[in-house]
Amino acid sequence: MIGINDARRRQLALSALLAASLSGGGWRVQAEPLANAVAAQTEADKAAAASQQKIDALDEQTQGIAAKYVQALADVDSLNKYNEQLARQVKSQDAEVASLEQQLGALQVTEREVQPLMQQMVETLDQFVTLDAPFLLDERSKRVANLKDMMERADVAIAEKYRRILEAYQIELEYGRTLDAYQGKLGEGDAARIVDFVRLGRVSLMYQTLDGSETGYWNQAKREWQRDDSYSKAVKDALHVAKKIGAPDLLRVPVPAPTSGEKS
Numbered sequence: 001m002i003g004i005n006d007a008r009r010r011q012l013a014l015s016a017l018l019a020a021s022l023s024g025g026g027w028r029v030q031a032e033p034l035a036n037a038v039a040a041q042t043e044a045d046k047a048a049a050a051s052q053q054k055i056d057a058l059d060e061q062t063q064g065i066a067a068k069y070v071q072a073l074a075d076v077d078s079l080n081k082y083n084e085q086l087a088r089q090v091k092s093q094d095a096e097v098a099s100l101e102q103q104l105g106a107l108q109v110t111e112r113e114v115q116p117l118m119q120q121m122v123e124t125l126d127q128f129v130t131l132d133a134p135f136l137l138d139e140r141s142k143r144v145a146n147l148k149d150m151m152e153r154a155d156v157a158i159a160e161k162y163r164r165i166l167e168a169y170q171i172e173l174e175y176g177r178t179l180d181a182y183q184g185k186l187g188e189g190d191a192a193r194i195v196d197f198v199r200l201g202r203v204s205l206m207y208q209t210l211d212g213s214e215t216g217y218w219n220q221a222k223r224e225w226q227r228d229d230s231y232s233k234a235v236k237d238a239l240h241v242a243k244k245i246g247a248p249d250l251l252r253v254p255v256p257a258p259t260s261g262e263k264s
Contacts, residue, residue: 111158118158121165122147128172133205133218135175142170167186176202181242183210185255186225198238204255206235217254228254 036216106200116147126144129137147168150156181198195207195214215235216227231254241248 005051114158114162118140118161118165119151121169122151125165125168125172133202133220135180135182135199135205140172143171175199179238179242190248195240198235198236198242206231206254208232208235208239212236 030133122144125147129140147165150161152154152163179198179200182198183194184197185192186195186197187193193209195209197205197207199205206216208215212232214227215232216225217231218224219226239245
């Protein structure tokens, strides 16, 4: 392939040869062929230069195509890795979905088993309140009634129902270890009056009229209120302690006699 510098040197050499020929004796004879040769060489050099430009342009184009090809290979590799990552994620999600479906199935079985248990717990609590000493009876009965209504509602979750039932049981448990005083109605009809009640856990439930003229306690064995004014001072002292009017002290209160269970 002829470069531009080689073509220039050849043109200079032909020009020198032409000059030498013209300086000789036969210049008229040789002038026309040499001129034609120089013109032909000049055209050849121009063609060679044009070809070199095309070659350079093609080389640049080839380099650009090669760079794009390398980039395309890199993109393909990146896409393959991304697809592999997505495939792993999809596989993990499928496994998680299967696990959730299994848990839901187990939850449905648990719900079928827990629902009757909770219903039984509410019924047991209702019976317990009915058979227990009649302190805060309206409040406690209303709590049980609310639980019964809740058990029929489909918009309350199983977990919430269970929590509310346990909360009611916890409240009943707290009654057994606290000293409390409150006012309430004793008796029915014309005989009803407002009295002070004082409760010592579930050991003793006592009352005293507001003027202190009558004192009594709940007889659990007979399931009735029993008047006993001999406990007047003891009940008054218990009321003071429960209302935080007096300092805690040893209290003398009526306690039901223990009953022995029958042996099977």
